[in-house]
Amino acid sequence: MKKESLVSINDISKEEIIDLLEKAKSFEENPNRRVLEGKVIATLFFEPSTRTRLSFETAVNRLGGRIIGFSDAATSSSSKGESLKDTIMMVSNYVDLIIMRHYLEGAARYASEVSSVPIINAGDGANQHPSQTMLDLYSIYKTQGTLENLNITMVGDLKYGRTVHSLLQAMSHFHPTFHFVAPDELKMPQEYKIFCDEHNIPYYEHREFSEEVINQADILYMTRVQRERFTDLMEYERVKNVYILHNSMLAGSKPNLRVLHPLPRVNEIAYDVDDNPKAYYFQQAKNGLFARQAIICKVLGIDVD
């Protein structure tokens, strides 16, 4: 069988993305299928991430697979100085698939080159986290009925937020219009604006998080504005409350608008938004399960309908 790791969302085509979305939809209709019967899957979390690990392990369990692994590098052999290569070589002798998260950037790419079984990247430092992007795409697809011609408004930390960068690249297949709302220190990096230019994708930058911007959006993608990202703490104090969404700000928004957030949130979405039907971040997290079931089947070459 062809070894097909998923390391970056940029490794897969538009057709493959659409196929994964269809499969996720099918898993949402029927999440319990024993297609992984007899298979053993490793979840190697060199860096703890309870949210992502539980989502992947639930996906495996609902598909009837078994799990080995560790949830923290302190309990793994890498704490004894074993190289990543050696750990991957050893584990790939035992299992059919490795799902890994690592604090070093590029770890999953390297693992996919030395492993004899497929690798799913569950996050490598600030680099890639393709299953997060797939669940974002699935959430957009599900709530809008399409990925085509949408107005995607991204708010908050657009400089360091890897989820917004991956989402931007993945959405580039589907003729979006982007609005970037961020303080000067956390603006969308130049390389992603060049990427938009090269793909003829219109984008607009705003410093102000105004209702005018909100009212034209189909998707409002909120991110955390973290204090430690600022070199100028005065600037942080000045902007920390500017990029917070309150329920009243949604009064004039489009009926199909949905608010997404990769979670966990700190204070960038006020609690009064939670009861608004346009708040979608909790369902978004649940969609992660179906997106991950689809990804697991894809990399193992298992057909589902």
Add this chain to the structure above:
Amino acid sequence: MTNSKKELAVAALENGTVIDRIPSEQLFKVVSMLRLDTITDSITIGNNFGSKKIGKKGIIKVADYFFKDEEINKIALIAPQATINVIRDYKVVEKYSITLHDKLCGIIRCNNPKCISNNEPMETVFHVTRREPLEVTCHYCNRPMESHEIEIL
């Protein structure tokens, strides 16, 4: 004066390689990068010769030595205008400009301390993502680097 300078620049080499048209300020970087200080074959190094194309240039001649592909690739990173002349039996049998490969293996160190390539015993891999001005991108962590950030291994 002019004549003797010229003579030195073209002093005959029976077999070996001449790296010509190295920008003067890059000459000693090329020398140390190729570890020519450790070579036992005879070497002639000349600098600050006039060049119509690049202003002042340096020349390196190494007897009985023929550079490997990966060494040429290293030269391409810091002196992309340089030319290579392969000499056999006092004749230039091959003359070519340097071109940088699209993929560079084991040549550059990634400047991202959190990159896997700086934390595992492994070879680095970079892709040339832009040529003018030069930009390379780490195959592993995707960090782009420009000329002035490039550290050669």
